[in-house]
Amino acid sequence: MKKETEKIIEVHGVTKKFGDFTAVDDVSFDVKRGEIFAFLGPNGAGKTTTIKMLTTLLVPTSGEITIDGKDAAKDKNGARKSFGIVFQDPSLDDELTAMENLHFHAVLYKVPKKTRDKRIEQLLKLVELWDRRDSLVKEFSGGMKRRLEIARGLIHHPKILFLDEPTIGLDPQTRNYLWKYIEELNKSEGITIFLTTHYMEEADKVAQRIAIIDHGKIMTIGTSAELKKQTKTESLEDAFLALTGKQIREEEGSAKDRMRIHRQMWRR
Amino acid sequence: MSTIYILWLRQLKRYFRSRARIVGSLGQPLLFLLALGFGFGPIYAKAGGGNFIEFLAPGIIAMSILFTAVFTGIEIIWDKQFGFLKETLVAPISRVNIMLGRTLGGATVATLQGVIVAIISFFIGFRLEHPTSLLLALVVMFLIALIFTALGTAIASVLEDMQGFQLIMNFLVMPLFFLSGALFPLDNLPKAIITIARIDPLSYGIDALRGILIGQSHFGVMLDFMVLIGVLAILLAIGSYLFSQIEI
Numbered sequence A: 001m002k003k004e005t006e007k008i009i010e011v012h013g014v015t016k017k018f019g020d021f022t023a024v025d026d027v028s029f030d031v032k033r034g035e036i037f038a039f040l041g042p043n044g045a046g047k048t049t050t051i052k053m054l055t056t057l058l059v060p061t062s063g064e065i066t067i068d069g070k071d072a073a074k075d076k077n078g079a080r081k082s083f084g085i086v087f088q089d090p091s092l093d094d095e096l097t098a099m100e101n102l103h104f105h106a107v108l109y110k111v112p113k114k115t116r117d118k119r120i121e122q123l124l125k126l127v128e129l130w131d132r133r134d135s136l137v138k139e140f141s142g143g144m145k146r147r148l149e150i151a152r153g154l155i156h157h158p159k160i161l162f163l164d165e166p167t168i169g170l171d172p173q174t175r176n177y178l179w180k181y182i183e184e185l186n187k188s189e190g191i192t193i194f195l196t197t198h199y200m201e202e203a204d205k206v207a208q209r210i211a212i213i214d215h216g217k218i219m220t221i222g223t224s225a226e227l228k229k230q231t232k233t234e235s236l237e238d239a240f241l242a243l244t245g246k247q248i249r250e251e252e253g254s255a256k257d258r259m260r261i262h263r264q265m266w267r268r
Numbered sequence B: 001m002s003t004i005y006i007l008w009l010r011q012l013k014r015y016f017r018s019r020a021r022i023v024g025s026l027g028q029p030l031l032f033l034l035a036l037g038f039g040f041g042p043i044y045a046k047a048g049g050g051n052f053i054e055f056l057a058p059g060i061i062a063m064s065i066l067f068t069a070v071f072t073g074i075e076i077i078w079d080k081q082f083g084f085l086k087e088t089l090v091a092p093i094s095r096v097n098i099m100l101g102r103t104l105g106g107a108t109v110a111t112l113q114g115v116i117v118a119i120i121s122f123f124i125g126f127r128l129e130h131p132t133s134l135l136l137a138l139v140v141m142f143l144i145a146l147i148f149t150a151l152g153t154a155i156a157s158v159l160e161d162m163q164g165f166q167l168i169m170n171f172l173v174m175p176l177f178f179l180s181g182a183l184f185p186l187d188n189l190p191k192a193i194i195t196i197a198r199i200d201p202l203s204y205g206i207d208a209l210r211g212i213l214i215g216q217s218h219f220g221v222m223l224d225f226m227v228l229i230g231v232l233a234i235l236l237a238i239g240s241y242l243f244s245q246i247e248i
């Protein structure tokens, strides 16, 4: 068997253009096996676009991506086997029950029958939705849907878990609880976590390394301490602002956040 | 195989859970059967055509299959917009299998809808020449359903949202139906109409149904089958290709 590479995600010179617009601009970085890695950046920075390329949903205009030793462009299914993902936007089937959504996922990922039911039960209990397992997802609140999506991303025991702003729309309790669980998972099972967030405290608290991205370019990569030192600032928030500059987009950001939460509530 | 099955199962569950949609989509075929069947019946009989309801029923059965099939195919756009498609597209399975599972599911739903319309038409007075051939008719109905679900899937793969839906209904689905010989016999028609009917795959589906159920066929059931299977193969290939190109 091939020795497992130390770097589980490798990205070389990746660019994504939508027409004339460059959403991700010549980005390179890697993520170590077992690491918690965060993408931090304002709205429209290119975080989601990067995650979509890493998860084979979008094809890069140029550049190379390797996921767990597999070329994401050539061996798509090989790459897909190694990760789970929680999307920024909703991705459940509202007309199915919680249980059916998870079951569907388990079949797609060929989780053996024997472990399937046990794992679904465990995960549903973990996100406190076991009692609601037979309710249709359309009857769920935004936060409940989010929890269900997180449970779903874990069913097949992925080596990498992509979390695109996983805590959006969650109350502080659930948010704390979720991060605790994710850190635990990272420690006990060695799952690599790749997350994006606007919340600097979150990145500061959970991530071992942080990449700050703006206008499709990575400004800098390092530990929270390194970033603060580099920008001679006290908090990660100040470091973030020192690097991305404009305070205005922060407000734009929270407005967009509110809209998104609003939208989720409407979709109930 | 299990992926195809679970995708098929999902379509069926969604169908049986939307009773309003099932009942709602029966209104139109029922209206056609009653208004046209009884409205034109006397003239048709006078012209020496025989029982018009018998002639019309296969056409209306095919119509309800056509509409349901295209619609379930196009539903992929909903999945795109409500996000569920992402979940299937990141899974480690081939896109061809996803497309096949969906198409089989959609086609099963459309066939069921056709069966319901067939049952209704029996109550209105549709009688079979050869009741034993019901099974073969079911095969034809499923073929029609597969063809138009695949067509819907292919279209949905290249559309971003439901905005184009009206366009497709009015300039593709309606012409497919009205120019197919669902409502009138294909014999002795003006050249232009018969030429169009000849390139409309639905014509062959309806012709096969009539051939099997009431023993009247314009093209011959053998040819009908060959055309249907050929068109299906082409549409499945195009649909799979377009589906595999989806980026979201």
Ligand SMILES: Nc1ncnc2c1ncn2[C@@H]1O[C@H](COP(=O)(O)OP(=O)(O)OP(=O)(O)O)[C@@H](O)[C@H]1O
Pocket: A018, A021, A023, A041, A042, A043, A044, A045, A046, A047, A048, A049, A050, A088, A256
């Ligand atoms: N399909 C698309 N077509 C055209 N432009 C796109 C498309 N997807 C994203 N973009 C653009 O690419 C840029 C980056 O978008 P992306 O969603 O990656 O940002 P993000 O960092 O995830 O932002 P947010 O914090 O708001 O989620 C934005 O300017 C967006 O408008």
Ligand SMILES: [Mg+2]
Pocket: A047, A048, A049, A088, A164
């Ligand atoms: Mg985003």
